[in-house]
Amino acid sequence: MTDKILISLTVNGTAYDDVLVEARHTLVDVLRHGLGLTGTHVGCEHGVCGACTVLVDGAPARACLMFAVQAEGADIRTVESLSDGDAELSDLQRAFSEHHGLQCGFCTPGFLMLAEGFLAERPQATKEEIREVVSANLCRCTGYQTIVEAIDGCARQRRGEGRQ
Structure with a gap:
């Protein structure tokens, strides 16, 4: 017999x-x-790649390493929360597109959520700090430089420094 547990959580603003x-x-x-929120990808299932990164109470977390019962009462944000369905992309998503911060796209949702959580905590982040943070996730296509440029560009825009 499998143990089943009832939990409550909020995902992308919707209470479940x-x-x-x-x-x-x-x-x-x-x-x-x-x-049915398939934007969160499953890569390694060992917490190494970061493809499954979501925000749990505002902090980036590996969803493959966290039991669902640990999310009881938590506020979860997935990549689907960044834009409203078919609506305009978020500033961070646009920056990834403009700076070519994605290629195959598999790792992109994890990088977006990692960056969203990081920029909320560190809006004045330097490129060096951004580079350090993104090293937590794996990308086999971009070489990371365009990801760093995208996050830095978004951070600068949010700070009112315009495009750089």
């Missing part, structure tokens, strides 16, 4: 009460399979 999860299910399982 009484979500039935198995004790062994990870947060990424619930997001992708339970709630």
Whole structure:
């Protein structure tokens, strides 16, 4: 018999009460399979690649390493929260596009959420700090420089420094 537990959490501003999860299910399982939010990718399932990065109460977290029951009462943001469906891209998503900060796109949702959480905490971040933060996630296509440029460009724009 599998243990099932009821949890409540808020995902992208929507409250989900009484979500039935198995004790062994990870947060990424619930997001992708339970709630149908497939923007959060599953790469390594060991917390190494960062493709599954989401914001948990504002802080970047690996959804493949977190059991769903650990998210009880938490405010979760996934990549789907950055824009409103078919609406205009967020400033960070636009920056990734403009700076060619993506190629195959598999790692992009994790980088976007990592950057969103980081910039909320460190709006004055330098390129060196951004480079250090993005080293936590893996990308096999871009070489990271364009990702750093995208995040730096978005940070500068948010600070009112215009495009640089």
